[in-house]
Amino acid sequence: MRFIPNGPGTRREMLAQLGLRDLEALFASIPSAARLGRDLSIPAGMSEPEHVDWFRALAARNRGATFSAFLGAGSYPHFIPLVADSLIQRAEFFTSYTPYQPEISQGTLQAIFEFQTFITLLTGMEVANASVYDGASATAEAVLMADRLAKGRPRALLAESLHPYYRRVVDSHTANLEIRPETLPLGGASGRLDPAALAAALGPDVSCVVVQQPNFFGVVEDLAPLAREAHRAGALLVVVVTEALSLAQLKAPGALGADLVVGEAQSFGVPVSYGGPYLGFMAARRGHVRQLPGRIAGQTLDAEGRRGYVLTLATREQHIRREKATSNICTNENLVLMQALMYLTLMGAEGLRTVAAHNVSLLAYLLGRLPPGFRPAFSGPRFNEVTLACPRPAAEIVRGAIARGIVPGVDLGRFFPAHADKLLVAVTETKDRAALDRLVAVLGEAAR
Amino acid sequence: MSGDGQGGPRATGFFHEEPLSFEYPPAEQGGVALRPLDVPAVDPAAAMAGAALRDDGLAGLPNLSEFEAVRHFTRLSKLNVSIDAAMYPLGSCTMKYNPRINEVVAREPALLHAHPLLPDALVQGTLEAMHRLQALLCEITGLPAVTLQPAAGAQGELTGVLLIRARQAAQGERRAHILVPDSAHGTNPASAHIAGYSVREVKSGPDGCVDVADLARKMDADVAGLMLTNPNTLGIFERDIRRIADIVHGQGGYVYCDGANMNAQVGIARPGDYGMDVLHLNLHKTFSTPHGGGGPGAGPCLCTAELAPYLPVPRVEARGGQYVLDWDAPQSIGKVSTFFGNTGILVRALSYILALGGDGLKEMTQVAVLNANYLRLHLRDVLALATDAPTLHEVVFSDATLAQHGGITTLDLAKRLMDYGFHPPTTYFPLTVHGALMIEPTESEPKAELDRFVAAVKAILAEADRDPELVKTAPHLAPRRRLDELLAARNPVLRWTKEPE
Numbered sequence: 001m002r003f004i005p006n007g008p009g010t011r012r013e014m015l016a017q018l019g020l021r022d023l024e025a026l027f028a029s030i031p032s033a034a035r036l037g038r039d040l041s042i043p044a045g046m047s048e049p050e051h052v053d054w055f056r057a058l059a060a061r062n063r064g065a066t067f068s069a070f071l072g073a074g075s076y077p078h079f080i081p082l083v084a085d086s087l088i089q090r091a092e093f094f095t096s097y098t099p100y101q102p103e104i105s106q107g108t109l110q111a112i113f114e115f116q117t118f119i120t121l122l123t124g125m126e127v128a129n130a131s132v133y134d135g136a137s138a139t140a141e142a143v144l145m146a147d148r149l150a151k152g153r154p155r156a157l158l159a160e161s162l163h164p165y166y167r168r169v170v171d172s173h174t175a176n177l178e179i180r181p182e183t184l185p186l187g188g189a190s191g192r193l194d195p196a197a198l199a200a201a202l203g204p205d206v207s208c209v210v211v212q213q214p215n216f217f218g219v220v221e222d223l224a225p226l227a228r229e230a231h232r233a234g235a236l237l238v239v240v241v242t243e244a245l246s247l248a249q250l251k252a253p254g255a256l257g258a259d260l261v262v263g264e265a266q267s268f269g270v271p272v273s274y275g276g277p278y279l280g281f282m283a284a285r286r287g288h289v290r291q292l293p294g295r296i297a298g299q300t301l302d303a304e305g306r307r308g309y310v311l312t313l314a315t316r317e318q319h320i321r322r323e324k325a326t327s328n329i330c331t332n333e334n335l336v337l338m339q340a341l342m343y344l345t346l347m348g349a350e351g352l353r354t355v356a357a358h359n360v361s362l363l364a365y366l367l368g369r370l371p372p373g374f375r376p377a378f379s380g381p382r383f384n385e386v387t388l389a390c391p392r393p394a395a396e397i398v399r400g401a402i403a404r405g406i407v408p409g410v411d412l413g414r415f416f417p418a419h420a421d422k423l424l425v426a427v428t429e430t431k432d433r434a435a436l437d438r439l440v441a442v443l444g445e446a447a448r
Numbered sequence: 449m450s451g452d453g454q455g456g457p458r459a460t461g462f463f464h465e466e467p468l469s470f471e472y473p474p475a476e477q478g479g480v481a482l483r484p485l486d487v488p489a490v491d492p493a494a495a496m497a498g499a500a501l502r503d504d505g506l507a508g509l510p511n512l513s514e515f516e517a518v519r520h521f522t523r524l525s526k527l528n529v530s531i532d533a534a535m536y537p538l539g540s541c542t543m544k545y546n547p548r549i550n551e552v553v554a555r556e557p558a559l560l561h562a563h564p565l566l567p568d569a570l571v572q573g574t575l576e577a578m579h580r581l582q583a584l585l586c587e588i589t590g591l592p593a594v595t596l597q598p599a600a601g602a603q604g605e606l607t608g609v610l611l612i613r614a615r616q617a618a619q620g621e622r623r624a625h626i627l628v629p630d631s632a633h634g635t636n637p638a639s640a641h642i643a644g645y646s647v648r649e650v651k652s653g654p655d656g657c658v659d660v661a662d663l664a665r666k667m668d669a670d671v672a673g674l675m676l677t678n679p680n681t682l683g684i685f686e687r688d689i690r691r692i693a694d695i696v697h698g699q700g701g702y703v704y705c706d707g708a709n710m711n712a713q714v715g716i717a718r719p720g721d722y723g724m725d726v727l728h729l730n731l732h733k734t735f736s737t738p739h740g741g742g743g744p745g746a747g748p749c750l751c752t753a754e755l756a757p758y759l760p761v762p763r764v765e766a767r768g769g770q771y772v773l774d775w776d777a778p779q780s781i782g783k784v785s786t787f788f789g790n791t792g793i794l795v796r797a798l799s800y801i802l803a804l805g806g807d808g809l810k811e812m813t814q815v816a817v818l819n820a821n822y823l824r825l826h827l828r829d830v831l832a833l834a835t836d837a838p839t840l841h842e843v844v845f846s847d848a849t850l851a852q853h854g855g856i857t858t859l860d861l862a863k864r865l866m867d868y869g870f871h872p873p874t875t876y877f878p879l880t881v882h883g884a885l886m887i888e889p890t891e892s893e894p895k896a897e898l899d900r901f902v903a904a905v906k907a908i909l910a911e912a913d914r915d916p917e918l919v920k921t922a923p924h925l926a927p928r929r930r931l932d933e934l935l936a937a938r939n940p941v942l943r944w945t946k947e948p949e
Binding site for chain 2: 001003004005006010011013014015017018023026027028029030031033034035036039040041042043044045046048051052054055056058059060061062063064065067069071073074075077079081083085087089090091092093094095096097098099101102103104105106107108110111113114116117118120121122126127128130131133134135136137144163165166168169171172173175176177220222223224247248249250251252256264271272273274275276277278289295296297298299300301302303304306308309310312313314315317319321322323324325327328329330331332333334335336338342344345346347348349350351352353354355356357358360361362363364365380381382383398402407410429432433436
């Protein structure tokens, strides 16, 4: 097998030194009742050309690749500078392990430290971890963290406008704990959470309020009054961000009273890749750092007084604390973190501001040209995503558009039966005027 | 202090003292080549009226030209050791070669840029790949059902324990405890805790195997099951695996198997055949997907037909010649990942399995075990074996004889190995072995490299006899000397700021 250097001759020599007859003898300790006793029913390995051809043919069956798609809902296609993918293919980044030996892992550790700095600046928070699996796991971990911080407050209030998949992950993580997730219903015509409704739901038994910004329907929440109400009741405000590019445009949640800012950083240079690998981030106040789960890099000095970085505050983690750990999370999404870090470094403040502004302008262009019968379902402000009320069921609009080579958005009936007439449309800088004009034309045709 | 960023980069040979990107002077020109906006530019303040907008212009972010960024990350990369550059024998982590063909096929644009909410009919290629991988993993493990959704081993563990919980709840049972051997990885008890169980520890005997009498005493009707790593963390296949499973099943419990060490048995033995009910796999270990400096991983969870109704949604099914996402599972535990899981990693694992084929997978296992036993043979005279029992893909030594060499510790030996050009093995794990040194060479290492590793260990022990300080103050040739971890924890500096926090 071509990935194994030791061939038959070397193996014979090694076996002879071990005093063994053949390779099978290495497995004598496996009881015969536990043995497979036959060959695996898996075909022989492929040659390299066959292999590449097989995957090319497979990829060609993803017909969606040739479609113009306006899909967001937690996964956003954005421009990615080509040089980033070239850099993450350096073997020193992608074939190394967790930096448990810091003397020979300073590249990874300094990168994590830079990423943590980026996240704190973008979110307006004081500390950040080295990432968790994805936005949904970051949200579930935030609910668990708020529960630890609030001690003895069993209720967690989650906005109905939180990504429904995030909600399902929160539910699966809390199902067997003393945490009761409850839903704050979507408010009125604005699509924003109503502070008065929040105040009515709050009480001394609530650990946290979880709000998505912009929310799942694309509406930008007014965070400051929500933070005031949460804090008045002694609860923490958890702000969830699924479209991280919005952080370049919107006021940092930390500056508006958020206690935890978590979410998905896929928008920062990470391909949509059918849902993963993505990049969950978590940012908090300094005073809460010892309850923050996941790996964290910190600055220190080496024996010669030189600046360096290590993984730190390990007493939070499961390899030390076992069942008393803050979380069972061990790994982070380090190579994805590197992708995001390279993206942020290459874009810089100006690049991020410009891309965010392009998103706003492109969505405004679309909204100015909607065909008859389509209108924004909510009046609240929006960044690069909008919920459109449609003249026919959204599923029919999607079907009609696909027949014309466009995926016009997400049929919200997939998530909420009550919103089966609504289409969630995302417009990023990957689109131009021609693509938007085509979308407008196709929506009009699909509605007829 | 050098490398403080004042005055830009300094060098020690080609290990550059690389400043933080935040410390670079702002580039005069550069930026990225965005597509020009061809619709009217609107004022965000007007277009987003009613939204609180950022008014700091993202001040404080670094500003590097493209080439400075390339150099920054290239210099950072050179401060890392990688499996491509050196033997990286971390026990239980399985640092094997990451074939480049996996990287190439995973970057097929139609796979890489497929949105997770595209209708099934438009992503038949991705769904077919996932369906194929599901079937292959079932054949390899002997378990009939699988979810690919968990993003890492620990999430696969949690999923597995939640399946057991859901099954027993459906039968009207609520059991309070779960059993975990004292030699287990720390994520096992942590996952059990999140699933709502309190952990009871099971003792392991002197050979590292589960103490069956202790298990029988502790397994009762209030125990949901056992979380078992097989082969265990000493590299030993549980001799009494069948009896262990029978004891747990006899009390209505389930056995969850941590598949971190699956690479010792692929093609030889299958957990489903020897009584395991649930199993997670670390695709980044056995199936060669890159560790990436600490992730992303993928931790598929497999189970028996009895537990299958509780698996997370969605799963891929084939129906009438089409592949579809099946969401129809009313008893499912729900979701553990936002979308389908780490698809890009799953594609790489599929690529690896297809490249090796059934025979190649078995050969992988055989040579991994051969290499580990070869190291064991040549190191057992100079280091103290943790156990005399036969071991498979890894070998663990204790520090019982180390102190005879000038009073050095496991840590000292590990750090000195860096000066010889080897990444150290796993140290101080499992916790049941004093000063453990856990070595896993994998099938990737050629015999000559194994011989050099043995020679390096022997040379270090001889150095320690002569000049223990040399070893105790290692490494000497790495980009950094030993780093002060206490200082980092006592006075946490977790981000760059213009003025120290």
